[in-house]
Amino acid sequence: MSQTTETSASDGPEVSGSVAAAARGPIAAEPTDGEGSGRWSVGHIPGEAGIWIFILGDMTLYAALFGSFIYDRSAHVEQFNTSSATLHTAFGMVNTLLLLVSSISVVYGIRSVREGLNPKRAPLFFKLAFLCALGFVVNKFFEYSDLLHNQLDPTENTFYTYYYILTGIHLTHLLAGMAVLVFLWKVAAKPKIAAPDIRAMESGASFWHVVDLLWIVLFPLLYLVS
Amino acid sequence: MSLKKAHVWAGWTGAIFTAGFLIACIPPLAWTIPPKLSPTSSPAEVHRFYVDHLTQIRAGAWLGMVASAFYYPWGAAIAAMTRRIENGRPPILTYTQLGAVGVAVFNSVLYFFWMAYCAFRAETMDPEMLRSLNDFQYILLEFEVFPLSLWAIAIGLLILLDKSPKPVFPRWTAWVNFWFAGLVMTGQFMIFFKTGPVAWNGVLALYWPASVFFTWICIMSYMVIKGVNSEDGVTQDADQQNYSIGPADPA
Amino acid sequence: MFATAKTAATPVFAILVIATLISYSVGAEHGVDNNRVATVLVLTIAFAKAYMVGLYFQELRHAPLWLRTLFRGWCLVGWTAVVGIYLLG
Structure with a gap:
């Protein structure tokens, strides 16, 4: 510390x-x-140092969740496999791609402001990232409603409990991340951007990438493990 | 004892609360962490557990009640110290913390009241009823989440807004508070489940929130001790040295 | 536009997209016959991807060693735990 x-x-x-x-x-x-x-x-901490306590602490929860998911899976292999097969992998994959695109636009957005390459275009990059995030939410809405339509709710079995909890916590991160993206876009649109602004933007961007990073592991864990 | 020393002790109360609470709950005392029972235990099993462990559970409830007393100086200390950040403006976020302390302490106290109540006449109690009393004990332990989160957000926000050259708490502790506020939240879903990781004996309802909670308490406890110690000028003007009177920022 | 994209993150992005499609075909279409091999492969790809997001998107490759070490530790512990428990379970 x-x-x-x-x-x-x-x-x-x-x-x-x-x-x-x-x-x-x-x-x-x-x-x-x-x-x-x-x-x-020696080196450059992206954003302020404190945000990394938050990010790594957050990722620790997820590491624990991944471990606990796969541990409970070994006790109910059959149930986990049949339940996992009811999920639509295409939803998950499209969401992965959406988050990847949003992440790279955030990288470009930060670069165009910080490196002074094309500050005018920066807000556009953050808007694009926001649109991708919105796509993710819409996608998730259809996925949840499809499952619930088939009476597959969190209390159905242990797999679905995990599925809803893991994706639910991720979704709250994503919604918080969307607020962060709006913040990034507002800052990027400021006529004069000072060093503390850059730092704040890096903090926000680092958080947004966590949303992507966690989904990258969550997607195969929930949809593809068999 | 100097006033400063008394304040250092107020900082230690967080650690004392953590130790007391945990010792009260783990075996050989009350045995609620790790739970011997589960939401799927039959009334007879619950009854049997209580009858076999009456003295331990009562001793756990007693110790827990003692420990709970140390919760409020800890909360009050943080509120009092962050109060300086709001110097010159209405102390809204400080009062928010004080409200939260009240609710949180009451929750902790009620938990041990309930534990004592369950164990008081367990031998002759109807097992069915005892089981539902026992369920409520776990709801008291795990369901209060968002009121704690909002408390931590109030603390974290103040730390971030501290523009003084000599801040009350280091800036990174703000993120510890946000981390706690966000991640303790898995516990509250325990009311929907009777089996699995979110049931009251599961990882997400009990162990994770408990670890996050006590880590938060201990880090902030340490920070209060450090903060009190670094406050060398215990003069009446201490506030004014770092924080001017009246709204500080013209912006 | 081109100057903005002139960063190591751009090829990394391409790799991540390709890796996603590969995982999808391995996991969903059973391109690999053996389920256990396929799962270990998919999980390993996942953690490698997460690692690249950290290094290139979050710019941890320029970060101080203590921070990089913590992040690498997370990836390593996460991967070992998940794959280990999967294989043992």
Whole structure:
């Protein structure tokens, strides 16, 4: 923990520096630092250090959930296989692709602002990401209603409990992430973007990528394991 | 004892609460974590468990009641310390925390009241009734989630909004609060299930929320101790050194 | 537009899309006969993809070693736990 605070305290120049300095961040920060701190803490933390406590803590929950899912599966292999087969894999795959597209647009959006490549186009990238997220929600709505139409609700069996809990928690992350995307797009549309804005944008983008990252593991775990 | 020392002790109460609460609940005392019973236990099994462990359960309830007392100085300490961030403005988020402390302490206290009540006359109680009393004990333990989350969000928000050159709590602790607020939420779905990971003896209803909750308590407990210790000038003007009077930011 | 896309994240994105399609065909169409092999393959691809999202999209490859180590640890522990429990169970 103290490592975290030290790092965030020691990269002061970047916070107070100009946008251009922050823009050079990832590249400039890499090899230069020769004094004291060593390899361990040299580099550019995307966003503020604290957000990584949140992100990694969040991912820990998911790691525990993955483990517990696959553990309970070994006790009910038959049930998990037949239940998993009722899911429509196409929904899951389309959602994976939607999130991948949204993630790459967020990467481009951040790059066009931070690297000063094409700041005017940045809000567009975030809007595109938002649209993909909206597509995900619509897709999920049809998927849930299809399952519920067939009387497959969370209390049906252990598999469906996991299915709804895992996708439900993921969906709340995604909805929070959509609010983050709106924030990114608002910041990107500001006429003058300062270094703290860049930092805040990186924090938001890092969170959005977690939504993608977790779905990438969730999709095969729920739909494809047999 | 100096005032500062008393405040350091107020910080320690979080750790004391955690230790007391957990010792009260784990074997050999009340045995509610890990639960010996499950939502699918028959009334006879529940009755038998209570009759066989009467003294332990009563001792657990007693210890838990003692531990619960240490919950409120912890909550009050955080509220009081973050109060400085709202200096010069109405302390809305601080009062939100105080309200939350009240609800949370009451929940903890009621949990141990209920445990004591279940064990008080268990031998002659109708097993069917005892089972439903026991279910309620777990609802008390696991169902109160969102009121805690909102409390943590209030704390986290204040920490993020702290613009002082010498902040009350380090900025990353805000994210610990948000982490807790978001991830403790798996527990509340326990009312829908009787088997599986979200049933009251499951990973998502009991173990995960409990770990997140006590990690949060202990980190913030440590932060209060650290914060009190770093507050060297225990003078009447301490507030004014870091936070000016009146609305600080013109923006 | 082209300058914006001139980053390692672009080919990574292409790889991720292809990997998704491969996983889909392996998992859903049973391109591989043996279910156990297919599942281990699909799960391994999944964690590798997650790792790439972290490194290239979240830009962790430029991050300090402590942060990269934590993230790598998550991927490694997650993958070991899931595949291990699957094979043992």
